[in-house]
Amino acid sequence: MTDLLIPADLETGSGTAPGTIVVLDPTAGVTAAGAELVARPASLAGLVVGYLDNGKPNSDRLLQLLADQLGAEGVRDVVWARKPHVGRVATAEQLAELAGSCDVVVTGVGDCAGCCSCTVQDGIALERAGIPTYVVCTTEMLTTARIAATAAGAPAYPFTVIEHPLASLTEPLLAERAGVARGQIVPGA
Amino acid sequence: MPLTSETHVVADHRAVQDLFTQRGWGDGFPVVPPTPALVESFVVACGLAPDTVLGSIPEQGRDVTVEKLAVNAVAAGCREEYMSVLVATVRALTRPEFNLHSTTVSGATAPLLVIGGPVVDQLSVNSSYSVFGPGHHANATIGRAVRLLLQNVCGGIPGVLDRATFGHPGKFSYCIGESTTADPWASPLHADRGADPDDSAVTVLAGEAPINARNDWASTPGPILATIADAMLPSHYTGGCFLVVLGPLHARVLAGAGLSKADVRAELFARARRSVAELRRAGRVPNGDPRADDEVVPAVRGPQDILLTVAGGDLYGYSAVVPPWIGGHDSQPVTEALTPDEAGRCQVPQKETS
Numbered sequence: 001m002t003d004l005l006i007p008a009d010l011e012t013g014s015g016t017a018p019g020t021i022v023v024l025d026p027t028a029g030v031t032a033a034g035a036e037l038v039a040r041p042a043s044l045a046g047l048v049v050g051y052l053d054n055g056k057p058n059s060d061r062l063l064q065l066l067a068d069q070l071g072a073e074g075v076r077d078v079v080w081a082r083k084p085h086v087g088r089v090a091t092a093e094q095l096a097e098l099a100g101s102c103d104v105v106v107t108g109v110g111d112c113a114g115c116c117s118c119t120v121q122d123g124i125a126l127e128r129a130g131i132p133t134y135v136v137c138t139t140e141m142l143t144t145a146r147i148a149a150t151a152a153g154a155p156a157y158p159f160t161v162i163e164h165p166l167a168s169l170t171e172p173l174l175a176e177r178a179g180v181a182r183g184q185i186v187p188g189a
Numbered sequence: 190m191p192l193t194s195e196t197h198v199v200a201d202h203r204a205v206q207d208l209f210t211q212r213g214w215g216d217g218f219p220v221v222p223p224t225p226a227l228v229e230s231f232v233v234a235c236g237l238a239p240d241t242v243l244g245s246i247p248e249q250g251r252d253v254t255v256e257k258l259a260v261n262a263v264a265a266g267c268r269e270e271y272m273s274v275l276v277a278t279v280r281a282l283t284r285p286e287f288n289l290h291s292t293t294v295s296g297a298t299a300p301l302l303v304i305g306g307p308v309v310d311q312l313s314v315n316s317s318y319s320v321f322g323p324g325h326h327a328n329a330t331i332g333r334a335v336r337l338l339l340q341n342v343c344g345g346i347p348g349v350l351d352r353a354t355f356g357h358p359g360k361f362s363y364c365i366g367e368s369t370t371a372d373p374w375a376s377p378l379h380a381d382r383g384a385d386p387d388d389s390a391v392t393v394l395a396g397e398a399p400i401n402a403r404n405d406w407a408s409t410p411g412p413i414l415a416t417i418a419d420a421m422l423p424s425h426y427t428g429g430c431f432l433v434v435l436g437p438l439h440a441r442v443l444a445g446a447g448l449s450k451a452d453v454r455a456e457l458f459a460r461a462r463r464s465v466a467e468l469r470r471a472g473r474v475p476n477g478d479p480r481a482d483d484e485v486v487p488a489v490r491g492p493q494d495i496l497l498t499v500a501g502g503d504l505y506g507y508s509a510v511v512p513p514w515i516g517g518h519d520s521q522p523v524t525e526a527l528t529p530d531e532a533g534r535c536q537v538p539q540k541e542t543s
Contacts, residue, residue, distance in 0.1 A: 006198040006199060019201065021199055021204070022197070023208070024195070024196060024260045025194045025196070026214050026341040027341045085519050086519065115295075118248050121248055151251065
């Protein structure tokens with residue numbers, strides 16, 4: 001697609017050869033600096049795990065089932081939090097509270113374009129605070145999640161991915177999805 | 190003037206169009222090439238420095254600057270005199286309670302702009318016949334500038350980050366004027382929302398497509414209110430705010446019978462409701478919902494969640510209902526007044542016929 005652009009060596013000194021048109025880019029770059037990702041623990045044994053429910057339908061149940069399964073890994077304690085607005089980033093206070101009380105955080109589930117971007121931003125904000133954070137999103141939302149991670153300064157952020165959809169699932173299917181997420185959070189579990 | 194946007198050099202006008210389409214910067218219609226000279230004149234027109242940050246979108250880690258607004262306003266075909274209305278609009282859209290990010294990328298809404306006050310006439314914003322339709326430069330291009338901004342600064346590229354199932358035609362442009370002559374209460378929407386009635390202001394609301402409520406036969410308020418309330422019933426029942434655009438004939442009947450705007454809001458709130466049994470019949474209640482069949486569910490949480498304005502043509506008895514975003518109360522309407530200086534910058538040569 002770049003062949004529309006006039007190569008620089010054909011431009012005049014002022015950047016405009018006769019007859020050509022100079023246009024300004026209408027898009028805005030991201031303001032975030034690059035984020036350093038925190039190393040993830042090899043095991044959850046002895047750790048405090050925080051769960052940040054983004055408020056999407058079934059996210060609470062999925063995270064609860066996941067917490068039940070991760071409990072078998074020797075987790076010392078769990079901390080629960082729920083966002084007041086599914087379609088916005090978490091408040092600084094809520095993130096600070098989690099960062100102050102947890103060793104790792106699991107957040108999700110990003111299963112729509114609005115909430116997924118926000119959940120990714122929350123996860124990377126926690127990483128910036130030094131907390132390894134697992135962002136659970138659905139397969140359909142991977143592109144959205146990748147765009148959000150790039151905007152937040154961590155384009156290579158590793159996601160915990162479960163199959164779409166989520167909201168309509170019954171308990172057994174939710175438990176299955178939780179198992180998939182567990183396998184990505186604790187490899188070999 | 191130090192503009193900082195990246196520049197792109199292309200061969201001709203057609204290549205500009207292709208560039209915008211290929212990169213997902215456009216809405217499908219031809220754009221006006223945002224050349225440095227044009228963009229600079231738009232920045233100058235609003236009296237702010239190009240790097241002034243008008244608002245931020247934390248969910249996408251981006252700021253909206255005057256320069257980016259100007260680039261998109263030029264591309265949308267705006268006149269530079271519209272810039273101060275757009276500046277106020279961006280201030281409104283980027284307030285956290287509007288939730289610009291999520292309303293842009295999911296659901297089926299576009300930000301509807303209701304422009305009120307003296308700038309309506311100063312900029313020839315249409316507030317009369319076919320008010321949601323084409324034919325008026327200010328409405329068409331101010332709304333379009335917002336659309337291009339949503340794509341280029343707010344991530345709303347259809348099919349990429351914007352995953353709306355349908356969207357609606359207002360996503361091309363969704364901008365109406367509030368009538369300065371047909372409002373029998375002489376009380377603009379922005380005054381109801383706390384701004385000075387003499388000011389000019391923009392109210393933004395994440396709106397689905399308008400639903401027409403026709404009642405041509407009633408000369409008393411009851412049937413007209415019932416018709417408008419009925420048009421509110423396809424609501425999502427998630428606690429959002431409706432905009433009700435009262436047509437001039439309906440407004441005249443309501444006000445003529447002695448109803449205030451507060452009375453109209455209260456009457457609509459009382460009428461726009463359904464029983465759980467009706468919702469159940471329509472398949473709109475999840476299985477296992479514990480509510481009793483005879484429980485009544487209002488379309489909005491209270492009269493304050495119904496915004497009233499007067500606009501449209503005065504030949505037929507219509508009003509229009511603009512339903513809210515699926516996320517309901519997670520997006521609130523926002524009203525932003527123009528400062529006297531900003532309003533003073535909004536003046537286009539008046540049409541000879543007006």
